[in-house]
Amino acid sequence: MTPATRDRLVGVAMRLFALKGYGSTSVADILHEAGANSGSLYHFFPTKQDLLLAVLDRYRQGIGPMLLEPAWQGVDDPIERVFALLARYRQHLVNSECTYGCPIGSLALELHEPDPPVRELLAANFDGWVAAVERCLDDARDRLPADIDRHELAVFVLTTMEGGVMQARTHRSLDTFDASVNRLRDYFRRLQQAKDR
């Protein structure tokens, strides 16, 4: 069965906001691609921004099933899971010729003064991502220095992904993304070596 109209609208909006940005996606674009009419959309969502909130909520709920589970298929080592997650973003860049990166990061910088509910959902998406990485680091705590701040380190992994994706899109090249992940990998190696002693 084809998804109900509301879900279809959210799905199309998710796709188009990621592809073209929030401001550059018109309500008419969404209606056209979803095969719906203005009246339907405004029946479910009072404003375009409410549709954005639904999109951000779907991203947040999808962190586990849509992002982590596929990325971690067949990867059990917690530190390798961190880098498998980064590899997934790399694959998105490859598939899109370096035009598609992290939709949350793009929206976070596109919307300069977002209304509080929007900003909070963006932050909640980052928090969920960082928390998942932090659980990996906790699982690997025996291989890291005891005094390392694992929350800071998890934030730093997200920083590396977002900063690397931004530069890759701008240069239309994977080089800067790979350089960033290489340096993060080197940092992890040195942390693990410090533990060995």
Added chain:
Amino acid sequence: MTPATRDRLVGVAMRLFALKGYGSTSVADILHEAGANSGSLYHFFPTKQDLLLAVLDRYRQGIGPMLLEPAWQGVDDPIERVFALLARYRQHLVNSECTYGCPIGSLALELHEPDPPVRELLAANFDGWVAAVERCLDDARDRLPADIDRHELAVFVLTTMEGGVMQARTHRSLDTFDASVNRLRDYFRRLQQAKDR
């Protein structure tokens, strides 16, 4: 003498694009704040995008005099210069209550499929920034492992800044920026320790 109209338009556009974004800044906003009329702007710039190109070019030319020189006042140590540069972005966040970060990064993610000249000027801005950091690292080469890729490391510094700024703006808090810079500092410490042995 008050700046010539053209320069004033570029200056106002630079400010408003950084504050509100490119798409959310109307030509009328710029004209109003610059005290100019439509005819003047379109006399100098055929389209709004040409004005953006002038803004990006001014950023690029300003990397030395407007960014590096102020950040490096009284700082001679090349590695401290890297962190002084990051501290300058932190200060921008403080001054703006975490709303103003890096205008180049914001534009890079706001414009999803920029016309080639725009994308190239964004990339040139990143290149100039990275090259400056790389020169610092070259100046400190004796304190870093001989086999470290200093270009990758310079890219990683920009990655840290951009990723940290993005999260700080989203959380309206310096914590994630500070966490990222702390981890980068720890990485540098470990690189220098590796050299000592």
Added chain:
DNA sequence: GTCTATATACGGATAGAC
């Protein structure tokens, strides 16, 4: 180079029948 007035398109959102 600068001014005013305006063309023209498209945006989000609404009205009201079905």
Added chain:
DNA sequence: GTCTATCCGTATATAGAC
């Protein structure tokens, strides 16, 4: 819940006098 038709503001850009 869905449809068509449309309101109305604002956007970029232009025309042509001065």
